[in-house]
Amino acid sequence: MSELLYKPLFEVNLLHDYYLISSDGGSFFEKTKAEKEALIKTKLSQQTYNVTDFFGIEPTEATKKILSEYKLIYKKTTLGFLVGIEVMEELKLGAKVYKPRFELPDNLSLTFSINVVVTNFLSMTNISMRPTLPTIYYFTNKDKIEFVEAESSYKTLPISVEAEPYQNGIRYEMGALVKFGAGLREALEFTMTSSSNLSFWGKLNDKRYVTNADRVLLPAIFNYPVKKEQNITQLQVVLEDQDGNLIKSITKSSISPLQNVHLNFEFIDETIENPVAISEGFYNLKIKENGGSEISYSVYLNESLYVKNQLGIIDVRLDVTDSPFSLLDVDGYIKTRVENTGEYTSHPVYELRFKNRKTYWRYNKDPKFQAEDVSVDLNPHVVFEPVTKKIISKKPKGLTRALVPFISGANEKILPYPKTPSLKVEGRRMFSEIYINKSNRLVDS
Known part of the structure; x- marks a missing residue:
């Protein structure tokens, strides 16, 4: 009796910049392929990144039945999850290729629910806090194209869509990611303004982050x-x-x-x-x-997929053909293969990319701050508020697990950071409160 052989059919990685930003402030998604691989390797070896710390991901009931019927295996990973398939090994022009042991139906759809399991997820994650519609997120490999990274030869498979174009009349939350023409911008405050006024919007490289454009699933x-x-x-x-x-x-x-x-x-x-x-x-x-x-x-509109209290649904489909996002190649083999040269081709690895939230950092002290507490070296980064006698960052700053310096030109300053990513919304801005005492004084003497 031949030995059972399983290979990965596809994998989904959920990547979150709150946990992945390095101590120099560089976004994980801005890094080269080699830098990303090295950082992930370090995080995994140090056990400082695990998707199960903030997400619960499970196959839906309908998908559990499909997994069982077609002998597919669902397995959680540190970065997300993968689905394995039983295959038969063949040689094709000297290459090792793998045919599914059981033929999959053309309309195969494997769906997985995403639930938030960490209390402060909304505070640390740059997604909408008060969406206009009671939608949840929907992610799929269908109708997607490869994302070309800064290295033109490096292409990835994010399964989120492009951010929405700006629309007059919408009251955008602080942090909203919106397309202005071909460029991506991030709202620096709660704003409803004409598209010609960009003073409320910061420039951002498009890295195919999860945005409101993915929040579409409704009953x-x-x-x-x-x-x-x-x-x-x-x-x-x-x-x-x-x-x-x-x-x-x-x-x-x-x-x-x-x-x-x-x-x-x-x-x-x-x-x-x-x-x-x-x-x-x-x-x-x-x-x-x-x-x-x-x-x-x-x-x-999909009654069967929508569950009100879920963050969203991942829908991986077989009817995606002749694409880097396909599960099978044009001959019906899985994407995993070993060429006669020894070169290995991987199964598709889809990505969901969550951007960390930015807030204005507000420093509090008892007795209260005075204007002279904002010294010359602090001046590029913070401003003294005379009414409340608090010190506030001049620009929104990303919330991270790592201690990242304030940077303004060549001026860098390490300042205390929020111990927990809790938010306070006042007027047009979101604030993170930081309380100064002897152990975390604003400026080291």
């Missing part, structure tokens, strides 16, 4: 969250297919302010005897409040 029936104090008395909601064809229009109006408006996209017209169902799939949802600017959202 067919949901509540649009409206608060009484928003004083919205008229709401127009239009669902269109991706070609712009009207599917359904809903208008709600009231003399008194609307609250948590119920929206039904299960049927085109649920009031008739035999209503026509709206198919699961991708749509454009367009919303006007009180006749103002029309805001457009890309949504994926």
Whole structure:
């Protein structure tokens, strides 16, 4: 009886800059391939990075049945998870190739739920804290293209989509990642401003971070969250297919302010005897409040995948063909292979990239700070606030597990950092509070 042989079919790595930024402040995602591999190797050997510390990832019930039926193996890894498949080894033009022992159906879809298991995840992660719609994240290998890194020969497989283009009328949270033309920018404050005013937006290299553009998964029936104090008395909601064809229009109006408006996209017209169902799939949802600017959202209506309290869903599909994101090659073999030269080709390794959150760092002391406490060497980095007598960073600074210096030109300064990544929102800004005492004084003497 031949020995069972299993090989990886695909792998998903979840990478978070809060844990991966190095002590010089360099983002993990800005590093070269060699630098990334060395850093990951160090983190794993020191046991300082493990996805299970902040995410719970499990196959959905439907996927558990598929795994069992086709003898697939789900295995958690320090960086995420992988799925293995039973294969038969063959020789093809001198190369070792591997054929799935059991033929997989063309419509194979393996879905995995992502749950947050760390208390301060929203504080440390640059994702929306108060999304406009009750959406959750949806990530898939379908319709994706390789991401070309700074080294042109180095290509990766992120399964998030490009950030959304800026839209007038949206109130963006501080930290929102938005496309302005071909460039990516990050909101430095809570802002609703015209796209011509970029003073509220910091430049950022596009590294295909997880953004609101990935937050699209919705049930067919949901509540649009409206608060009484928003004083919205008229709401127009239009669902269109991706070609712009009207599917359904809903208008709600009231003399008194609307609250948590119920929206039904299960049927085109649920009031008739035999209503026509709206198919699961991708749509454009367009919303006007009180006749103002029309805001457009890309949504994926899928009742079976949506679970309200999950962060999101990863959906790995077999119907992706002739692509670096495919599970199989054009001849039906898995991507893993060994050439006759000994060169090894890996299975696809998909990535989810989470950016760390930036906040204004606010220093508190008792007795309170005075203006003279901001010395010449501190001046490039912080400012004294005369009303509160607190010292605040001039720019938002990334929250990290590593102690990263403040840098302004050639001036570098190590200052105390937030012990926990908790947030306080005041006005247009997010703050991290830092309390100064004898053990962590602002400036070493």
